[in-house]
Amino acid sequence: MNPEIKSPSAVRREIPLVDLVSQYRNLREELLPALEHVLESGNFILGDEVALFEEEFARYCGVEHAIGVASGTEALHLALHALGIGPGDEVITAANTFIATAFAISYTGAMPVFVDVREDDFNIDVNLLEQALTPRTKAIIPVHLYGQPADIDAITRFANAHGLKVVEDACQAHGARSNDQPVGSFGHAGCFSFYPGKNLGAYGDGGAIVTNDTELAAKLRLLRQYGQSEKYIHAMVGYNSRLDTLQAAILRTKLKxxxxxxxxxxxxxxxxxxxxxxxxxxxxxxxxxxxxxxxxxxxxxxxxxxxxxxxxxxxxxxxxxxxxxxxxxxxxxxxxxxxxxxxxxxxxxxxxxxxxxxxxxxxxxxxxxxxxxxxxx
Ligand SMILES: Cc1ncc(COP(=O)(O)O)c(C=O)c1O
Known part of the structure; x- marks a missing residue:
């Protein structure tokens, strides 16, 4: 037997870190019609599927608005940008996180300040926040790492006391709750990734920002689509950072x-x-x-x-x-x-x-x- 070809029993014994194929097979009967519905509609950018997913995801997170974007990185970047973070500002975040958290800060021209984490839950150590503060500090990004909420009550208290914006990085924490309140709903904005391996994953890249701030939501909707207020009318310099319609259909199915x-x-x-x-x-x-x-x-x-x-x-x-x-x-x-x-x-x-x-x-x-x-x- 060719040694390159593993025997069925050897294959069966492999345990992957994440198993997306089993999930797909269990969901096939629901997913394929949802995809076909979009393919038959001929609409692949924004539209009803994205709007419905945004409504359903906002409800799931216990907030007023969700804005679908191209990725978790983009969610963080656009949220910081919409909150006015820019060159000369400092943004506090956890030293232990995926690099995209820091990149989102860098994209705005601001500087990340990395605060150490607690050994028992791997999340930002709130006792160190005071030391990170300077007159340039404008925001804090707590990361709910590995799926566990950071000490968000203490963080929002600290942020309120110092006039800082809070942008939650909930990219790894869909459905996590602190005192029974969903993560993403505590700060000025909460950011999610739908990278395939996440607890709620698309079949490609995707992300969302959730917020209770109606003005911020409106600005984010402009920013994600070329700053466009109506077709070919541009209110600001924007981005092409939309959640795909096909991905929204998949996410609606999976959210259930x-x-x-x-x-x-x-x-x-x-x-x-x-x-x-x-x-x-x-x-x-x-x-x-x-x-x-x-x-x-x-x-x-x-x-x-x-x-x-x-x-x-x-x-x-x-x-x-x-x-x-x-x-x-x-x-x-x-x-x-x-x-x-x-x-x-x-x-x-x-x-x-x-x-x-x-x-x-x-x-x-x-x-x-x-x-x-x-x-x-
Ligand atoms: C903590 C954290 N922040 C940000 C991101 C960026 O999300 P995305 O890969 O969707 O850009 C991820 C995931 O990859 C993440 O785990």
Missing amino acids: HLEGWNEKRREAAGLYHEFLAVSRAVLPREQPNARHVYHLYVIQHERRDALRAELLAKGIQCGIHYPVPLHLQAPYREARTIPQGAPVTTRLAQRILSLPIYPEISRVQVKRIAQAVKNLD
């Missing part, structure tokens, strides 16, 4: 399943907690009053690289989110970190490992992964 999927992710996390209770791995901790939606299940381990190699050898895919902190990436080596060098983030980058998690993962699979983790103890 999001709560159920998030519950399944939470169940899988519960199984990991059970099976890994006695092990050397440090498990993710849920904060009180926070509903974590486990976009990622991130453990810490002293021998992270050995563990990763061991899991890969057993056909278990895992990830590192993120291996190089933002302040050590080429574009941000000169950026300010609070405290200097963001020591917690820097240390975590050597210790964190994301284990497979998705709604379709089975008890047997989680048990097998947990056993493989424990083998290294």
Whole structure:
């Protein structure tokens, strides 16, 4: 037998980090007619599907408005831009996040200031915010990383006390709640990504901004489409940053399943907690009053690289989110970190490992992964 061709049993034993194919197969009967409806309509830019998705997603997030855009990065960029953030301004964000959070700040001409995170929940440490403040600080982007809400009450209190705008990066946290209130609905704007692997993912790029501010929503609708108030009339310099109609149809179909999927992710996390209770791995901790939606299940381990190699050898895919902190990436080596060098983030980058998690993962699979983790103890 050609060694390149894996036997069916070997293929079956592989556990991916994320399984989008199983999700598609379970949803095929609902998805294909939704796509056909758009294809038959001949309308592929904005239109009813996008407007309906925006209504449904706004309702899901408990806000007045949702504006579909081209990606999560664009959601953050346009939100900051619409709130008047620009050159000479500073925007505080977490040192431990995906680089797009920082890029969105840079696109406006403002400077990111990276605040270290807490070791127990990986989110921005609110006790350090005061130190990050300068007369140039205009906004703060809390990131609800891995699906767990940041301490958003404390952050909004701090922002209100200092006249700062709050733009939530909820790109990894669709459906997460703090004190039973959905993330994205606390700040001036909340930003979501519909990158395929997200808890609510499109089949391509997509994003949305949610807000209760009607004026801001109107400005964002202009900004996402060439600043166009009516056909070929342009009120401002805008962008081409729209959510595709086909993606909106997919997202409308998937949104109906999001709560159920998030519950399944939470169940899988519960199984990991059970099976890994006695092990050397440090498990993710849920904060009180926070509903974590486990976009990622991130453990810490002293021998992270050995563990990763061991899991890969057993056909278990895992990830590192993120291996190089933002302040050590080429574009941000000169950026300010609070405290200097963001020591917690820097240390975590050597210790964190994301284990497979998705709604379709089975008890047997989680048990097998947990056993493989424990083998290294
Ligand atoms: C925390 C965070 N912010 C921003 C983004 C950017 O989203 P997108 O990939 O849709 O541009 C992502 C996802 O990739 C993310 O995880």
